[in-house]
Amino acid sequence: MSTAKLTINLDALATNWRNLDALTTCETAAVVKANGYGLDAGRVGQALAKAGARNFFVAAAEEGVALRRAIGAGPGISVFSGHMEGDSKLLREFQLTPMLNSLDQMLRHFEVLPGHSFGVQLDTGMNRLGMEAAEWAAVRDIALGQQPVLLMSHLACADEPNHPMNAQQLQTFIELTNGLDVPRSLAATGGLLLGRNYHFDLCRPGIGLYGGLPFSDGLPVVQLDLPVIQTRDLDVGETVGYGNAWTAARPSRIATVAAGYADGLHRALGAGEIGVFAGQTRCPVVGRVSMDLITVDITDLADTPDHLTILDEQQTVDMLADAAGTIGYELLTSLGARYARSYTG
Amino acid sequence: MSTAKLTINLDALATNWRNLDALTTCETAAVVKANGYGLDAGRVGQALAKAGARNFFVAAAEEGVALRRAIGAGPGISVFSGHMEGDSKLLREFQLTPMLNSLDQMLRHFEVLPGHSFGVQLDTGMNRLGMEAAEWAAVRDIALGQQPVLLMSHLACADEPNHPMNAQQLQTFIELTNGLDVPRSLAATGGLLLGRNYHFDLCRPGIGLYGGLPFSDGLPVVQLDLPVIQTRDLDVGETVGYGNAWTAARPSRIATVAAGYADGLHRALGAGEIGVFAGQTRCPVVGRVSMDLITVDITDLADTPDHLTILDEQQTVDMLADAAGTIGYELLTSLGARYARSYTG
Known part of the structure; x- marks a missing residue:
């Protein structure tokens, strides 16, 4: 067994949903796109449905199909990318609600799936998805005649509370x-x-459910333990890993653990000041992160551990992302397929 | 259909293997770890076995199991991480050959699987995997008595031909x-x-098979086409995407395409000078790469394309990796699970 172990705490996930829900008086849905931010949309969806979520959002119809199979009939599943060519059969068979983004999508929807549930996504300034104001003005009455279930938009700068774009998009x-x-x-x-x-009638948190910023009160949802494959003792001046990137400045004990950038532990982590943990003790990552392996300085440990922990409540997704020069959203959704995954709660 | 399309050219893969094989007079194996560098170890293994490869390398026993199921009995499958606790049953049932990295692993192997095929990995200075010289000196005669099938090591600086570490590791x-x-x-x-x-008796190329540097004569193996979800026209001064990161300096036409960092198109690409292609015409990526979406300036196109291409022979894995501040190895192994994948050849 030399694959790393990813543990996903579904109780923490459900608690995060409940705590976010408690901040609103409207409905609280859940965003489970990108395969539930990398944690398995089916398992995540089941846990959140049990916690009380009645509406889910995914990026593409194909993701909606997988989610529907996991959570069964009943909960709503909305598709941000709307009604693309080739989606009609999936939308109908799996009761998916497209958020229509353009006149093209609206015409397609009304022609191919008349009477089928839909929402409309409006652009309020992000210029990424959704109808422009002029387009909406032209089709609004026709759209309203077909009874949309939701009108939605997306904020470009919501992670910066003081950004003037927020109030501007709200007003629009x-x-x-x-x-x-x-x-x-x-x-x-x-x-x-x-x-x-x-808040309006429905909030749709994503990252906050999974323990990521900007929801600073969120509970960590993932723990990632890396098995130690072997250890070795180095003399002063010996180097470790690709490009001889690290040199021992003291007699050192190095552990090689099983996981690397192919598992979503970004190569950029090797250039940062990142550690892994043996219990409460931090051990520095040394040398470059390679495809399947990471090397760690365990000189200060009394014993050789059988694993080292890179993600948990001591070192969160956002802390690791920061060390890699990215954001928690990317770190989470990069976590790879090679882990032995287990779900608690 | 709003998922991007990843096309993997198995003919190009096989040609790369044959061209690398032609540079040697020894056996040429194939490294298919990290799920065949992200392209499906089973499909990759089948194509390379058909091309003539008789030995394959994976990182962990679990990867060997998946590969054995795909390529059947016959070809050798070696495991770089060796014989870890819990591996014995998999190694035996799926005829996997561990590269033993330590005295611990060797004792485990001889005790639990006496007579079962094994190799020995030696450390020649990378200090990541493999036995140290002193350890090897102590167990060598015992190991040789059990008839290892391979003695191997790994170079730390082989992608830099002039690095003195290469000659030093060779000598060791x-x-x-x-x-x-x-x-x-x-x-x-x-x-x-x-x-x-x-070269010795066996070379074991990995990245070169998949069209990545340092094999500059390799054929590109992957093409990645991103469907256009919608387009919009912007006035001068309008902004695009998260953080209002891009501002239109001229009246602009923007296409939103379906794929993002959750699909392995690193968020760091948004900060670089990256383009996507409509046929031969390069269109700049503008704004931040988001989880499921990328925005592209298509102002200079006469028509709206139904897709834009981000990876092909015009823009290789290494070019894209360079724009993201990483290496082709990481870009390839990050390519996500959400693509509609098709295999040619």
């Missing part, structure tokens, strides 16, 4: 949707934390 | 193995390209 969203008597959603995790003005 | 490998009458292997792709002195 109000202008595009006021008085239309259709449920509305603007906020993901960041927007939910901006306060009630941003 | 010769000292540790000369006159022992056991087949030897030192070279992966980089070592193979260093010349005949480094």
Whole structure:
């Protein structure tokens, strides 16, 4: 057994959902795109449905199919990318609700799946997904005649609470949707934390469920333990790993652990000041992160551990992401397929 | 259909193997760890076995199991991480050959699986995997008595042909193995390209098979096409994506395509000068790469394409990796599970 062990705490996930839900008086849905932020959309969806979530969001129809198979009929599943060519059969068979992003998508939907549930995504300034104001003005009455289940938009700067873009997008969203008597959603995790003005009828947290910032009160959901393959003693001046990137400045004991950048532990981590943990004791990663292996300085440990921990409540997803020069969202969704995964709760 | 399409050219893969094989007079094996560098070890293994490869290398016993199921009995499958606790049953049932890295592993192997095929990995200075010289001196005669099938080591700096570490590791490998009458292997792709002195009895290219540097004559193996979800027209001064990171300096047409960092297109790409292609025409990526989406400036295109290409012979894995501040090895092994994959050849 030389694969690393990824433990996913579904109780912590459900607690995060409940704690976010408690911050709102509206419905709280859950974003489980990118395979549940890398943690298995099916398992995540089941746990959140049990906790009380009744609506889920995915990026693509194909993701909706996998989720529907896991959580069964009943909960709503919405698709951010809308109704793409080739999606119609999946949307119908698996009761998926596309968030229509353009006139093209709307025409396709009304023609191919008349009467089938849909929402409309509006652009309020991010210029990534959703109808522009002029486009919406042109089709709004037709769309409303077909009874959309949701009008939604997405904030570009919600992780920066003081960014003026937030209020600007809020104002635009109000202008595009006021008085239309259709449920509305603007906020993901960041927007939910901006306060009630941003909540409307439905919040749809993603990253906060999984223990990531900007939800600083979130519980860590993942733990990642790396088995020690072997250890060796180095003399002063000996080097470790690719490019001889690290040189022993003292007599050192080095452990080689099983996981690397092919497992989503970014190669950039090797250039940072990152550690792994034996219990409470931090051991520095030394040398470059390679594809399947990481080398660690365990000189200060009294005993050789059988594993070292790189992600847990001591070293969170965001701390590791920061060391790799990225964000928790990317670190989480990069976690690879080679781990032995177990689910608690 | 809003998932991106990854096309893997198995003919190009097989050609790369044959062209590397033609540079040697020894046996040429194939490294298919990390799920065949992210391209499916089973499909890759089948194609390379058909091309003539008779020996394969994986990182962990679990990877060997998946490979054996795909390629059947016959070809050799070696495991770099050796014989870990809990591996014995897998090694026996799936005829996997561990490369023993330590005295601990050797004792385990001889006790639990006496007579079962094994090799020995020796450390020649990388200090990552393999027995140290003193350890090897102590157990060598016992090991030789059990008839190892391979003595191997790994170069730390083979991608830098002029690095003095190469000659130093070569010399150490010769000292540790000369006159022992056991087949030897030192070279992966980089070592193979260093010349005949480094070849011994078996070369084991990895990255070169998949079209990555340092094998500059390799054929590209992957093509990645991203479907366009929608387009929009921007006025001067409008911004795109998270953090308003990009601002239109001219009236611009923006396409949103389906793929993001959750698919292994690193977030760091958004900070670089990266483009995607409509046929031969390069269109700049603008704004931040988000989890499931990338935004592209298609102002200079006459027509709206239904997809844009981010990886092909025009823009290789190494070019994309360079823009993300990493190496082709990481880019390849990060390619995600959400793609619609097809195999040609």
